[in-house]
Amino acid sequence: MIVDDEYIIIGSANINQRSMDGARDSEIAMGAYQPHHLATTKLARESLDCVQFVNRIADENWKFYSTDTYIGNLLVHLLRYPVEISSNGMIGTLPGIEFFPDTNAKILGTRSEDLPSPQNESEAIRIPQWHQAMSKELPVLQKMRLLPYQIWRGCKPLLDGKTIIEENSDSLLDIRKYFTKHMVNENLGTIWNVHVVHADLSEYGALDEKCIKLAELAATAVDFLKTGKTVTMPFELKPKMYPYFMEKEEFQSSKSEILKPF
Secondary structure, eight states, X not given: OBOSSSXXXXXXXXXXXXXXXXXXXXXXEEEEEOOOOSOOXXXXXXXXXXXXXXXXXXXXXXXXXXXXXXXXXXXXGGGSSOOXXXXXXXXXXXXXXXXXXXXXXXXXXXXXXXXXXXXXXXEEOOOHHHHHHHHHHSGGGGTSOOSHHHHHEEEEEOTTSOEEEEEOOOOHHHHHHXXXXXXXXXXXXXXXXXXXXXXXXXXXXXXXXXXXXXXXHHHHHTTHHHHOOOOOOOGGGSOSOBOGGGXXXXXXXOOOSTTTTO
């Protein structure tokens, strides 16, 4: 849910018999906060209208949350039963309304002793030593980040249940360079096609020396995302003739016997 141009909430919610009976359910929500922006103009007007609409709904919902009296028959299912949210985010029940009226289960549910605490605190801090240790273990990271989520941030759990988040300093330009390099060096499909051509032309099939060489190149090319190692198609392996089923009529090396009667 987009709250405004600085905050967005991503999460899940459901209502089932287990949660209605008051037992703990598995739910998760994550908030992303970005107070600073480089852009000064909204390109899509409808996005601004959406934000204003969500803000208006949020204001109306907050009136229901902050009232001291129970309001029944609300039009939104998230406020079906009354809860109280304090300014610091703590959730509690309103006085005198601690149970669901239909099941007599507790409004806030009953915590199961078999499951760990649902609270998972995260503290965004920077630890250069840990970042340097990661770079030593994976030398390829020093030159180019491997995956988009590694470009964004790295998480490390601690023994006390908390999680430290070490955000990388890579800029948007680094991400563009990563994907540009990937697109420029993406020739895996070409290698596969050439492999088919040489396997069809040779009496040894895929065991032909050229096919084995192409298979080695394909194995290297497919690991580009993990290794950063690029491959190029050798000029001497580029085919001059193609089998009929590859539909290159000007360069066909064979003809279909099946189509002759037709």
